[in-house]
Amino acid sequence: MSQPPKPEESFGSAMDEPMDDQPDTQDIEQETPPDDVFMAPSIHREDLTIGASYSHFSDIPEVLKADMGIECVLGVDEAGRGPVLGPMVYGLYYLPLSMHRSLLAEIHHFDDSKVLTPAVRSSLMQSVCTPGTDLYQNCGWATRVMSARDISSGQLRPNGMYNLNAQAMDATIDLIHAVFEMGVNVKEIYIDTIGQPATYQKKLERIFPTVQITVAKKADSLYPCVSAASVCAKVTRDAALDVCYDVFTEQTDVEDVPSNPVEGWGSGYPSDVRCSTWLKKNMDPLFGWGNECRFSWGTAKELLEKKPCAIVAWPVEEDDDGMKLTSFFAYGGEESTTAEDELANWYGRRVTAEVF
Numbered sequence: 022m023s024q025p026p027k028p029e030e031s032f033g034s035a036m037d038e039p040m041d042d043q044p045d046t047q048d049i050e051q052e053t054p055p056d057d058v059f060m061a062p063s064i065h066r067e068d069l070t071i072g073a074s075y076s077h078f079s080d081i082p083e084v085l086k087a088d089m090g091i092e093c094v095l096g097v098d099e100a101g102r103g104p105v106l107g108p109m110v111y112g113l114y115y116l117p118l119s120m121h122r123s124l125l126a127e128i129h130h131f132d133d134s135k136v137l138t139p140a141v142r143s144s145l146m147q148s149v150c151t152p153g154t155d156l157y158q159n160c161g162w163a164t165r166v167m168s169a170r171d172i173s174s175g176q177l178r179p180n181g182m183y184n185l186n187a188q189a190m191d192a193t194i195d196l197i198h199a200v201f202e203m204g205v206n207v208k209e210i211y212i213d214t215i216g217q218p219a220t221y222q223k224k225l226e227r228i229f230p231t232v233q234i235t236v237a238k239k240a241d242s243l244y245p246c247v248s249a250a251s252v253c254a255k256v257t258r259d260a261a262l263d264v265c266y267d268v269f270t271e272q273t274d275v276e277d278v279p280s281n282p283v284e285g286w287g288s289g290y291p292s293d294v295r296c297s298t299w300l301k302k303n304m305d306p307l308f309g310w311g312n313e314c315r316f317s318w319g320t321a322k323e324l325l326e327k328k329p330c331a332i333v334a335w336p337v338e339e340d341d342d343g344m345k346l347t348s349f350f351a352y353g354g355e356e357s358t359t360a361e362d363e364l365a366n367w368y369g370r371r372v373t374a375e376v377f
Contacts, residue, residue: 059143061150063164063257069264072170072312074108076196077257078163079150081203084117085161089204094118096246097193098213100134100254102185104289105318106296107262109167111189112254113196114246115205116160124159125245132248133241134255146256149249160249163199164257165192169315176317189215194228201229209233211247213240262289265313272311273303291320300324 063077085091095115102109116124125131134142149156167188175183193212200207210229214221214236222236237243241251266282279285287295300310301324309316309325316322 057139057143058260058263059146059256060260060263061146061253061257063166063253064260064264065166066264068166069108069168069261070268070312072168074166074168074171076163076165076199078199078203079161081205082116082161083158085205090206092118092206092208094121094209094211094246095197095200095205095207096211096240096244096248096250097196098134098241098247098251098254099189099215100251100258101289102189104296105291105300105315105320106169106286106289106313107265108169108258109172109185109189110254110258110261111165111167111192111196112250112252112257113163113165113200114160114249114253115162115200115207116246118208120159122245124155125249129156131245131252133239134248134251136242137252139259142252142256142259145249145252149253161200161205162250162253163196164253165196166257166261167192168312170312173315173317186215190221190224194225197229207232210235211240211244212236213247213251214238269303269311269313291318304328 062079065075065077068075081089085093093115094117095113097111097113099109099111101107129145129148131145137145145156148154149160149162151157172185172188175188176185197207197210210225210232212221212225212234218236218238222234225234225236235244240247242248262282266285269285270278270280282289285295286299287293289296291297291300297320300314300320304310304324306328309321314321316325
């Protein structure tokens with residue numbers, strides 16, 4: 022996996038972050054009822070339980086195994102950018118270029134996951150994952166689950182914030198790189214944009230110079246491979262939310278906890294009254310919430326600041342002057358910073374030959 026970029030190399034800036042408290046209503050997808058949640062192979066329960074990010078890749082489809090020289094088209098999209106709860110998931114989908122529109126749009130009617138019902142999304146994803154189906158035989162896919170814990174960790178870094186746009190860019194690049202390393206002959210790439218399409222596209226063209234790349238707004242409704250990627254991302258996020266909610270219910274002592282996330286915390290968006298109510302009701306005064314919450318979101322920050330809790334201030338050295346932790350405790354010698362080190366004398370003055 023690629024290393025987080027340095028601040029000056031990050032794609033976007035803090036100003037590019039989504040206004041999580043007031044997401045665009047058209048970006049809020051329909052909630053998936055518990056009975057319609059499909060547990061795809063991209064659900065790694067152990068990683069979700071501990072709040073870890075991870076990637077999942079399907080096998081190379083049978084048609085490509087027979088001929089790795091077949092030219093392919095690849096699409097990328099995400100789900101869960103705006104919510105304060107749960108992971109953000111990037112989905113990737115690829116298939117032979119000759120089948121792009123006929124298989125995905127004309128036969129299976131893939132579309133932007135936001136306009137598909139939860140039942141249709143789950144049904145499509147199940148076909149993608151079921152051996153013997155035309156989608157399984159001809160298409161490959163992958164997901165990158167970016168946990169709430171890791172998103173917050175990046176955004177809250179004291180020295181150079183690793184913002185959400187930069188994290189999303191790295192996830193996209195890592196997924197595409199991995200498909201190339203598998204030997205897939207990708208010739209065209211379509212991506213739903215983050216930030217300005219032209220800036221995003223130029224960056225990707227420098228990284229993948231041999232591929233035709235198109236970055237566009239609403240690409241999930243324009244290009245079938247991006248529509249399919251959005252379905253993979255959304256279904257994976259819905260199932261991941263189910264697992265995260267199971268972890269919450271197992272760890273809580275409250276008896277009247279709703280049995281599923283739709284009834285418990287709703288969509289996960291701060292504008293959803295069920296979500297905001299859940300956050301207020303289930304906030305620990307010391308730890309806040311668990312791995313399901315993005316502590317870097319304004320909603321979470323404000324709730325923690327309003328309630329009386331233990332405030333922890335982590336000291337940050339602005340200049341790297343070579344000081345070691347032992348410098349704060351040593352007395353005399355190379356590590357000492359003063360003749361009378363405060364901490365060294367905490368328990369009284371040292372006994373010397375002159376003291377009787």
